[in-house]
Amino acid sequence: MIDENELIIRPAEDRDGIEACRLLKKLGLQLPDSEKAILAHWNRLWKENPYYNQFDEPIQYGWVMEHEEKIVGFFGSIPRIYRWNSKPMAVSIASQWGVEKNYRAFTGLLCDRYFKNNSCSLKLVTTAIKPTGRIFERYGGKKVPDATLGSVYMVPISLFKLLGTKFKNPLLKSFLLFLDNWFPWKFQYKSIKKNNRIIPFQSDSPPEDLNLFFKEYHARTKGLVAARTSEIIKWHGLSRDNSSRKEYFIYTENNQIKGYASISSGSIPENPDILRFKIIDVIAESKAIKKSVLKELIRHSYRNNADIVEIHHPGFIDKKEIPLPIILRRKHPHFPLYYQVSKVVFDEELQDKVNWNISPFDGDTSL
Numbered sequence: 001m002i003d004e005n006e007l008i009i010r011p012a013e014d015r016d017g018i019e020a021c022r023l024l025k026k027l028g029l030q031l032p033d034s035e036k037a038i039l040a041h042w043n044r045l046w047k048e049n050p051y052y053n054q055f056d057e058p059i060q061y062g063w064v065m066e067h068e069e070k071i072v073g074f075f076g077s078i079p080r081i082y083r084w085n086s087k088p089m090a091v092s093i094a095s096q097w098g099v100e101k102n103y104r105a106f107t108g109l110l111c112d113r114y115f116k117n118n119s120c121s122l123k124l125v126t127t128a129i130k131p132t133g134r135i136f137e138r139y140g141g142k143k144v145p146d147a148t149l150g151s152v153y154m155v156p157i158s159l160f161k162l163l164g165t166k167f168k169n170p171l172l173k174s175f176l177l178f179l180d181n182w183f184p185w186k187f188q189y190k191s192i193k194k195n196n197r198i199i200p201f202q203s204d205s206p207p208e209d210l211n212l213f214f215k216e217y218h219a220r221t222k223g224l225v226a227a228r229t230s231e232i233i234k235w236h237g238l239s240r241d242n243s244s245r246k247e248y249f250i251y252t253e254n255n256q257i258k259g260y261a262s263i264s265s266g267s268i269p270e271n272p273d274i275l276r277f278k279i280i281d282v283i284a285e286s287k288a289i290k291k292s293v294l295k296e297l298i299r300h301s302y303r304n305n306a307d308i309v310e311i312h313h314p315g316f317i318d319k320k321e322i323p324l325p326i327i328l329r330r331k332h333p334h335f336p337l338y339y340q341v342s343k344v345v346f347d348e349e350l351q352d353k354v355n356w357n358i359s360p361f362d363g364d365t366s367l
Contacts (some may be wrong), residue, residue, distance in 0.1 A: 012061035017042035073099035092120035126363025141340030158307035191301035203237025223355030315358035
């Protein structure tokens with residue numbers, strides 16, 4: 001029998017990175033294997049986080065649970081910069097957490113620290129599983145008030161190949177692959193013409209006037225929105241490992257940036273033969289530009305052998321804005337976005353859907 005008095009709950013430190021990450025990996029989270037890669041991942045989320053360049057705060061990694069000098073639980077707090085009606089605001093992202101099975105009766109000890117000893121008044125989770133949602137609700141948290149955020153829009157480029165993943169019969173799979181190669185389904189993607197106004201760029205060398213575009217975007221955006229700056233994009237573009245690749249684009253007219261987008265690509269863990277592209281971000285000065293950017297992202301994905309393009313947390317994109325006749329939709333098993341705030345007045349404002357501007361760029365969804 002484990003005695004609660006034998007447990008130590010303390011703020012996590014830099015030295016805890018390797019042990020905490022190995023615990024989380026053992027519990028099923030997708031994290032790097034090697035010590036070098038773990039340290040790079042840990043440093044990126046905290047030491048290299050642009051939040052600490054804007055807010056003069058000591059690094060807050062989260063909290064660990066120790067028993068007999070061994071870490072048996074970790075609740076991570078990744079700080080990110082947001083804007084509330086264009087003013088900078090600190091938000092804590094609940095992420096990278098887990099507790100060993102024999103200690104889960106004491107999970108509340110870690111949660112108490114996260115919700116009660118956190119320097120950020122607003123806490124947000126964007127990749128919630130059922131237990132995470134319950135934890136947020138236990139501390140007065142709520143679902144982000146936009147039901148569409150529980151959906152995923154899907155552009156099925158390799159339609160028959162995707163259907164083949166639903167079956168185990170190898171003959172049926174082969175037949176569906178044959179259809180995928182010869183049925184004229186993909187012609188709708190092949191016929192999309194390249195948009196030369198949309199230009200790729202490397203995240204570590206963003207265009208000089210990108211900050212001006214983001215500044216204007218923040219100024220006209222009401223409510224809560226994840227901050228974008230060249231520095232934040234550089235940080236966002238750093239990859240945790242080689243399992244996914246991120247790409248960045250701008251839309252220009254008259255030598256001015258009028259739109260911005262980012263996308264990631266990688267295989268699906270449960271179906272490694274399927275190459276999935278995910279649209280992370282689309283910001284545009286008009287609906288017409290947004291549609292043009294979405295069309296080019298789909299064309300780009302097709303030309304780079306994508307089997308499917310997905311849009312998660314689609315609060316930033318209406319299904320009608322996706323320029324194709326057939327868009328599929330699926331739902332997350334559990335609603336993925338919850339928030340908790342310590343100020344009652346602010347909580348009332350956040351219960352209004354109009355004050356949320358969510359995309360997969362938020363939280364830790366695309367980190």
